[in-house]
Amino acid sequence: MDERKFWAERFEAERGRLRAVALRMLGSHAEAEDAVQEAWLRLERAGEGGIDNPAGWLTTVVGRICLDMLRARTRRREEPIEGDEGEVRPADPGVPADEQAALADSVGLALLVVLERLAPAERLAFVLHDMFGVPFEEIGRIVDRSPAAARQLASRARRRVQGLRQAPSAGYERRKGVVAAFLAASRDGDFSGLLAVLDPEVVFHADADAVRLGALAEIHGAQAVAADFKGKATAARLALIDGDLGLAVILGGALRIVVRMELEGGRIVEIESIADPARIAAFEVEYI
Incomplete structure (x- = not known):
């Protein structure tokens, strides 16, 4: 089989999961698609050689892409879910209402609102570990932290998602x-x-x-x-x-x-x- 065709098939096999990761990270269908497409371009540029675990490699790449996008969003001081009046609105106004409803059904609109209030690294740690079971060792490499620090990020995010008071422990x-x-x-x-x-x-x-x-x-x-x-x-x-x-x-x-x-x-x-x-x-x- 042609090598490019082989890797294209492997990527397509992972596309749904990668899109789900990106969607929960970004809260936007359009941005999630962009992140997944960028992962494919990076796979092509990598030459596919030496990738022993394509699923893990692609998850790591998508996580890093999403983290960069969230940090850029933070720097622009965007509020993609909550408006100035505190009224919940879609993360991506360009996405059809039925798609936004599907996202809310699959993730939970309240959860999306809470996720938007997390720091980018906290959001990534929580989504990857709690929703997709990615080990903290791998998450740590994405956010440039130790596994213990990645665990702390997820723990803080989890407390906020669960609605617990953030009194200093x-x-x-x-x-x-x-x-x-x-x-x-x-x-x-x-x-x-x-x-x-x-x-x-x-x-x-x-x-x-x-x-x-x-x-x-x-x-x-x-x-x-x-x-x-x-x-x-x-x-x-x-x-x-x-x-x-x-x-x-x-x-x-x-x-x-x-x-x-x-x-x-x-x-x-x-x-x-x-x-x-x-x-x-x-x-x-x-x-x-």
Whole structure:
């Protein structure tokens, strides 16, 4: 069989599921079709070689495409489901009413409204895991997070979807205390205070833009990380980065660096410094 024909048939076999994923991610038939078509174009460009799991590969690609589309939508401050008066309206006005009704029947209009209020990464984690059973390891690769962080994204989204109150949990308050202690110790030049909140095997890494601003590309171990952060962070603020605790560095009145942190067992195990303007623009940052 012709190789292109073989992959076209494999893609067609997955099209319905991919469209369902995109539809629940985007809430728009037209955008879902665009996302699925883009996945096919990427499959063609990939040359189909070395793809051992076409279903998983295509799910990952569609997830990334949808995430980019949701982030672009957020940047444009669009409100595709809820209007200014709070009246529910279709996600895509260009889609016929009967198709919108079918979408509401299959997903639930109330759920669509809640999904629109989630951060893009939360929405992706919830939809892929809770609706389609995608493992957190795979979701983490899509959103550039660890599996544990992807699980937290889905958990937060699930609580909001279930309509539970978002009162800060004891676990959240403990994590916030750790990050706040790290920030205070860094500002004060408190080496011992930094060691107290860093895991002995903590790893720090920075993107290329952060390196150009003076950061080291990678640091291993609590002693080295504490030494590097001692006396710094004077321009940093506590923040939620896509719902996760971290730091936002304000320079010249603008957000220039985002510092993401992973915590385990009450200590910081990973720190990532991000200064790429495009990546920063894609984050939902809330100062706390």
